Amino acid sequence: MTGTWLVGGIVADGSGADPVAADVCVRDGVITAIGRAPSGAAVVDLGGMVLTPGLIDAHVHLGLSSPIRAQFGFRIPAAELAADIFAAAGQALDAGFTTVRDTGGIDGGVVGVIAKGKVRGPRVLSCGPVQCQTGGHGYYGAAWEPTELWEAHHVPGLCALSLMSGNADELRRNVRESFRRGAGFLKLCVTGGVVGGHDRLDDTQFTHEEIAVAVQEARARGTYVTVHAHNNAGIRNAVRAGVRCVEHGTAIDEPTARLMREHDVALVPTFAVVEQLTDAEGMDLDPRTRNRLHGVRRRMEAALEVSRAAGLRIGLGSDLIGPDQRRRGRELSLRAALESPMRALVSATSVNADILGLGGSVGMIRVGMRADLVAWRRDPLHDPAVFADPDMAALVFKDGLMMKGESR
Known part of the structure; x- marks a missing residue:
């Protein structure tokens, strides 16, 4: 069989099954065989490295890759914003992430530039601008500035943080505008947030009827709505x-987890950003952010345990913001400490692929799947700190193309 064989590796296929020694054949961007390479085949020698599916980060903000307070204050030129966005995209790929779901901040041009190969980066799925209620989470304008000026800060084709809606009709218009710009799904903020300008974590935002409008518009396009949500009232709405x-x-408490299970609603926890934001000064954030963080990590751990017991699909997202997003894999290391390295890997591969609607093409090492693969210098299932070190991702393939490393 023609193609290139990755030989001499230990395959952890993303399903949760025990790793096995096997060779993997790649042809035209697809995995075409798994077994033993035939004599005389073109090979890439992995030399005993662990081969996993390309990692998937289900919660990224490439459009927030600059110093945050300066960006929210609109003090950074578009050229610098673009440079920071594209640097973060390359950092994601170098850390072993071949697919990311951008949950607010970039406009359609970023997705296109990366897809065309003009800039190094992972496969990007994007919601475009976040949908937020007037003055709600996702709105960072100054208190004195009229809200109607907020959208003037967008840079078309590059970054568009959020669209504000005051009622269901405005939300319908804004989600249709997001789809016009190329959004593949929708994200609504239905509670306050940690990095908030005008809200609290306990706030609920958007009514049931307003959220249902977005769901209706998403379903009309064969896609879905995900929500930023911290408290149970907002989640249940x-x-x-x-x-x-x-x-x-x-x-998330037990009744809310059961409700989510009944409706087959997935969860994407985000631990790395909580760790990142504890350095509010180093992150150039409003010092009040530190107060909002109080108890968040502990509650998120409890919610993960409750959600796992309820049988939810639990993905993985880093939610990193700011100019240094190199250690995106830290999310896997943190999850491995709470569950297991294998569970973290499965959440970051096959489960995330399912949540993103890509389960038929990425997320596992299977014949017929896209050849998104990472070869690790050390075994991350024995030492999950490996996931957090980009240098440990020796070879990264996206669609069968080697995006990082050199063949031997």
């Missing part, structure tokens, strides 16, 4: 309105 995924889920 969103689940009953028909959303398919919850981001963060900090305070």
Whole structure:
């Protein structure tokens, strides 16, 4: 069989099965065989490295890759914003992430530039601008500035943080505008947030009827709505309105987890950003952010345990913001400490692929799947700190193309 064989590796296929020694054949961007390479085949020698599917980060903000306070204050030129966005995209790829779901901040041009290969980066799925209620989470304008000026800060084709809606009709218009710009799914903020300008974590935002409008528009296009949500009241509103995924889920309790399970709603916890934000000064954030963080990590851990017991699909997202997003794999290391390295890997591969609607093409090492693969210098299933070190990702393939490393 023609193609290139990756030989001499230990395959952890993303399903949760025990790793096995096997060779993997790649042809035209697809995995065409798994077994033993035939004599005389073109090979890449992995030399005993662990081969996993390309990692998937289900919660990224490439459009927030600059110093945050300066970016929110609109003090950074578009050229610098672009440079920072594209640097973060390359960093994701170098850390072993071949697919990311951008949950707010970039406009359609970024997705296109990376897809065309003009800039190094992973496969990007994007919601475009976040949908937020007037003055809600996702709005960072100055208190004195009229809200109607907010959209003037967008840079078309590059970055567009959020669109604000004051009622269901405005939300319908804004989600249709997001789809016009190329959004592949929708994200609504239905509670306050940690990095908030005008809200609190306990706030609920958007009514059931408003959320249902976004769900209706998404379903009309064969896609879904995910929601930024920390508290149970906001999560329950969103689940009953028909959303398919919850981001963060900090305070999920048993009744809310059961409701999510009944409606087949997935969860994407985000631990790395909590760790990142504890250095509020180093992150150039408003010092009040530190107060909002109090107890978030502990509650998120409890919510993860409750959600796992309820049988939810639990993905993985880093939610990193700011100019240094190199250690995106830290999310896997943190999750490995709470569950296991294998569970973290499965969440970051096959489960995330399922949540993103890509389960038939990426997320596992299987014949017929896209050849998104990472070869690790050390075994991350024995030492999950490996996931957090980009240098440990020796070879990274996206669609069968070697994006990082050199063949031997």
